[in-house]
Amino acid sequence: MSNQAWILETRGLTKRLGGKNVVNEVNLAIGKGEIYGFLGPNGAGKTTTIRMLLGLAKPTKGSVHLFGRDIRKERIPILRKVGSLVEYPSYYGHLTAKENLEVVRRLLGVPRSRIDDVLSVVRLTKEADRAVKGYSLGMKQRLGIATALLGQPELLVLDEPTNGLDPAGIQEIRELIKSLPATQGVTILISSHLLSEVEQMATRVGIIDKGNLIYQDGIRMLRERAKSRIRFGVSEPEAAWRLLLSHGYEAAWDRHQLTVERADDRTVAAIVTQLVRQNHQVYRVEEETASLERIFLEMTGTEGSL
Amino acid sequence: MLKMIRSEWIKIRRSVVWLLSGVSPIIALAIGTFGYRPKGGFPWEEMLSLLSALHAMLFLPLLAGVYAALLCRYEHAAGGWKQMLAMPVSRTQVYFAKFVILMLLLAVTQALLLIVLLIIGATHGIGSPIPWGTLFASFAGGWLACLPLAALQLFVSVAFQSFAAPLAVNVILTIPNVLVVNSERFGPYYPWAQPMLAMLPRTDYGFGAFHLSMETLAAVVLGSFCVFFAAGWAYFTNKPV
């Protein structure tokens, strides 16, 4: 039996494509009412995982349970309670936003009034009678979210809903998503390749890299992992760096700044004493808290590609 | 199933497919208006073979492919399959609904041609009573003979992302009609020739395949339909999207 506490749970979820496991033994667990940030660099396996969650693709191995039910056995009753936007918004360009929603509404069998409801949630009411092919990407994304909301889902799965948007569009979508659990009472799974994008709204995060789930916990635990380092402003940093290394400190010099990792108060005091003794002039000693983004980049080792 | 078809209806309601359904009847209108030369005692049957020759040999089989490709195009274009299959509907429902709509479009095409035939007959002042039975058998027969073609073309259109690929398959399979239809050996067994064999009046002895019984032709149509439809359906239910 699967744990009833989880709205969504995967066990050993694996997908083999082109000879390698693009999703490898992934155990996701998402609780009711959470906004779960599903993070990973491009190509990490987010979309592939999400396709399996929705029954669009079959897992090579492992299981997917939503609302405590197996997606393989009860796909249709499960999907009745799920709204989704996978990879990029789906739409019929020759139809208006209203007609696009009507296509889906007829499948879901929800009352016609829902169309106006969701259009106003994503603020497309004024544009609703225009053909969607003339929409901007941001409007298409909003229509995609409206479509996902149409059936009053208990779980909303949004795969990179801000992909390809400009900063203003990103901000708008973010505000919209943040407002949802309160106004619509849903649990949300939102994927992104940028931690900063989900940082302010996620209550929990899962980080996937090369198909492996390398982290899954509350966003606060991730912040605690933010290691601080000490930055030294000195007169001759390169010489100071050699000195600190020769004394066994974890010093780093990148031609701009001299830093020391994991230094407690006593270590900092000792370093300053050493520097002064060797006639270095010490201008500044600053603590630098690593941004979540840096931790994310370090964990996934993709600084260059982002 | 009904909700699926009602949903499909929104998509094709204002689509270009309707313009296409008028092409063959309009050409037939021209042929009938200028090409009709009364010969003997069966003016309606003569008119029927005149109008349906090109239609059943080329246009109808080609349209089966074009309609199928169009019905799938807007699904391939912007993630329609993905959205539909993440809804609480079965893949079987989705596939059957597409097929029903495809056959419906072919029925509309047939109906339009029948209307053209009746109009031309009236304008030429054909006096003899309209042979409803023959006409109905011809148009319904031609429509039913499209079943295997529609099934294969839906399969191909679902499988290929591109719009051109299923059309190429369609043209390649339809062109041999011109040769095969006169062949006693292949004509009766070539599914793409069936609409023609079914539509032309049986009093017309110009073609080799016509000595074959209705039962044989029906078996060819039904047999190939079952094979093509089952293959497409099985493919679609397992297709990753």
Ligand SMILES: Nc1ncnc2c1ncn2[C@@H]1O[C@H](COP(=O)(O)OP(=O)(O)O)[C@@H](O)[C@H]1O
């Ligand atoms: N059909 C396929 N065949 C082979 N490899 C694939 C296929 N689809 C996706 N991949 C690979 O799987 C990996 C994960 O892709 P995806 O799930 O789309 O990543 P993300 O959504 O995290 O950017 C990528 O490296 C991609 O190249």
Ligand SMILES: [Mg+2]
């Ligand atoms: Mg992706």
